[in-house]
Amino acid sequence: MYDIRGLNEECGIFGVYGHPNAAELTYIALHSLQHRGQEGGGIVCSNEEYLFGARGMGLLTEALSREQLTSLHGFPHAIGHVRYATSGGSELSNVQPFLFKSHKGDLGLAHNGNLVNAMSVREALEDDGAIFQTSSDTETLAHLIRKNKSPDRKTRIKTALRQIKGAFAFVILDEEALTIALDDHGVRPLMLGMIDGAYCVASETCAFTAIGAEYIRDIEPGELITLSEAGIDFDRYTEASHPNMCSMEYIYFARADSEFRNTSTYTIRKSLGQQLAREMDVDADIVIGVPDSSLAAAKGFSEESGIPQEQGLLKNRYVGRTFLSKGQEARERAVRMKLSPVRDVVEGKRIIVIDDSIVRGTTSRYIVKALKKAGAKEVHMGVSSPPLKNPCFYGIDVSTHAEIIASSKSTEEIRREIGADSLSYLSVDAMHDVYHSYGSKGQCDACFTGNYPIEIIDRLLPQEKDQKTKGV
Numbered sequence: 001m002y003d004i005r006g007l008n009e010e011c012g013i014f015g016v017y018g019h020p021n022a023a024e025l026t027y028i029a030l031h032s033l034q035h036r037g038q039e040g041g042g043i044v045c046s047n048e049e050y051l052f053g054a055r056g057m058g059l060l061t062e063a064l065s066r067e068q069l070t071s072l073h074g075f076p077h078a079i080g081h082v083r084y085a086t087s088g089g090s091e092l093s094n095v096q097p098f099l100f101k102s103h104k105g106d107l108g109l110a111h112n113g114n115l116v117n118a119m120s121v122r123e124a125l126e127d128d129g130a131i132f133q134t135s136s137d138t139e140t141l142a143h144l145i146r147k148n149k150s151p152d153r154k155t156r157i158k159t160a161l162r163q164i165k166g167a168f169a170f171v172i173l174d175e176e177a178l179t180i181a182l183d184d185h186g187v188r189p190l191m192l193g194m195i196d197g198a199y200c201v202a203s204e205t206c207a208f209t210a211i212g213a214e215y216i217r218d219i220e221p222g223e224l225i226t227l228s229e230a231g232i233d234f235d236r237y238t239e240a241s242h243p244n245m246c247s248m249e250y251i252y253f254a255r256a257d258s259e260f261r262n263t264s265t266y267t268i269r270k271s272l273g274q275q276l277a278r279e280m281d282v283d284a285d286i287v288i289g290v291p292d293s294s295l296a297a298a299k300g301f302s303e304e305s306g307i308p309q310e311q312g313l314l315k316n317r318y319v320g321r322t323f324l325s326k327g328q329e330a331r332e333r334a335v336r337m338k339l340s341p342v343r344d345v346v347e348g349k350r351i352i353v354i355d356d357s358i359v360r361g362t363t364s365r366y367i368v369k370a371l372k373k374a375g376a377k378e379v380h381m382g383v384s385s386p387p388l389k390n391p392c393f394y395g396i397d398v399s400t401h402a403e404i405i406a407s408s409k410s411t412e413e414i415r416r417e418i419g420a421d422s423l424s425y426l427s428v429d430a431m432h433d434v435y436h437s438y439g440s441k442g443q444c445d446a447c448f449t450g451n452y453p454i455e456i457i458d459r460l461l462p463q464e465k466d467q468k469t470k471g472v
């Protein structure tokens with residue numbers, strides 16, 4: 001199986017404490033977070049005496065059978081995960097939640113993000129006798145928690161969290177409690193909710209909608225929340241707080257109905273499109289959004305510019321990910337199968353196409369060619385994000401420099417390569433203006449600017465990390 005997307009996603013997590021249908025709720029919630037990871041998924045449950053779990057490769061419906069889900073019924077506490085690998089290969093041993101057994105108690109662990117010192121910490125732990133079971137960065141946290149000698153579980157977890165660096169949203173389950181932690185930059189989203197009097201936590205609020213939970217609030221950078229029989233305990237694992245939420249969550253990753261600080265991604269994307277219209281000085285007959293993730297930006301562009309929006313491209317919803325082999329040729333074939341122009345809508349028209357991002361340029365190159373072949377007079381590309389130039393080390397697989405077209409080419413060179421009549425990107429400042437207007441306290445923009453907010457200690461790209469730990 002091969003995922004054809006230009007940008008790869010980044011895992012979804014969920015947890016619920018004290019609900020008679022904890023496993024079933026987790027399954028439904030994970031299903032709604034499936035867009036964040038399709039390589040594998042699982043659920044770990046607790047009945048306060050021991051932990052029990054199931055996991056598998058592929059989409060959730062493939063990863064967990066009905067029998068497995070039934071076997072988890074009745075456990076009141078649960079955590080779950082859907083994975084897109086960033087550190088460690090796509091294989092069953094790396095599929096989360098992890099479940100560790102020890103005479104001191106069981107530990108379940110699920111992570112969204114990517115640790116930037118996992119290799120260094122792992123090497124130190126191995127030199128000290130630790131034997132790792134996976135090639136995932138996430139496993140380091142379990143070793144650090146277990147190694148700590150403090151009699152107090154919260155102190156053990158806090159100390160371990162202070163030893164790791166990078167992007168992380170964690171749900172940690174043991175016999176005593178469900179612990180929720182977000183790194184002090186808050187790179188990945190993490191939301192607190194409630195269902196039938198039980199607290200729950202999810203990467204995105206669309207999971208709350210799916211299970212009928214109430215969205216309480218966004219979890220803050222550096223927060224540590226413990227759910228136990230004693231109720232809810234709000235704390236921090238560190239006093240540091242440098243809000244740097246991932247900009248790509250808004251642009252592309254999160255589901256359009258998911259909310260951040262009570263504003264939907266759809267609304268934010270629409271504003272990005274409006275800003276682009278203010279910056280892009282091109283006249284046209286129609287605006288077309290690349291389905292699905294760019295339809296909101298195209299709507300904003302259309303409203304701001306007064307140019308009508310049309311559905312000039314159709315997406316085959318059954319093409320998405322499977323059955324294609326790796327490589328540029330396969331990618332091109334996939335885009336061709338996925339998007340096709342609506343001929344009588346585009347024929348003879350001057351068109352502005354809005355896409356949310358250009359990574360390799362495969363999608364835009366194809367779209368320009370296909371629209372022109374269908375009779376478009378002019379095709380202008382508008383991108384509702386700044387040029388993507390750098391890889392991400394914080395939990396998203398944004399390829400390598402060599403694969404990212406804007407890392408080595410100017411806007412004019414890219415325009416020529418994709419064959420568009422003009423090409424415009426949103427400016428970095430305009431992007432931040434939009435985020436600030438919706439209450440953002442700070443956004444990571446490293447893939448656009450190269451300003452990495454968290455020092456990259458290991459300096460390894462995901463695929464290199466995988467090589468380094470192959471065979472473990």
Ligand SMILES: O=P(O)(O)OC[C@H]1O[C@H](OP(=O)(O)OP(=O)(O)O)[C@H](O)[C@@H]1O
Pocket residue numbers: 004005006007252290291292293294355356357358359360361362363364
């Ligand atoms: O320049 P490229 O390498 O082609 O990558 C960029 C494209 O990838 C993403 O869409 P994707 O096809 O991943 O999924 P979507 O259908 O959710 O927009 C993004 O929205 C762009 O359209």
Ligand SMILES: NC(=O)CC[C@H](N)C(=O)O
Pocket residue numbers: 009010011083084085086087088094111112113114115136137138395396
């Ligand atoms: N995309 C993610 O958040 C991945 C989590 C973790 N780094 C893994 O590779 O499994």
Ligand code: SF4
Pocket residue numbers: 187245246247248249391392393394395396398444445446447448
């Ligand atoms: S580098 Fe880009 S993709 Fe990675 S966290 Fe920062 S904004 Fe998000």
Ligand SMILES: [Mg+2]
Pocket residue numbers: 290291292293294355356363
């Ligand atoms: Mg797209």
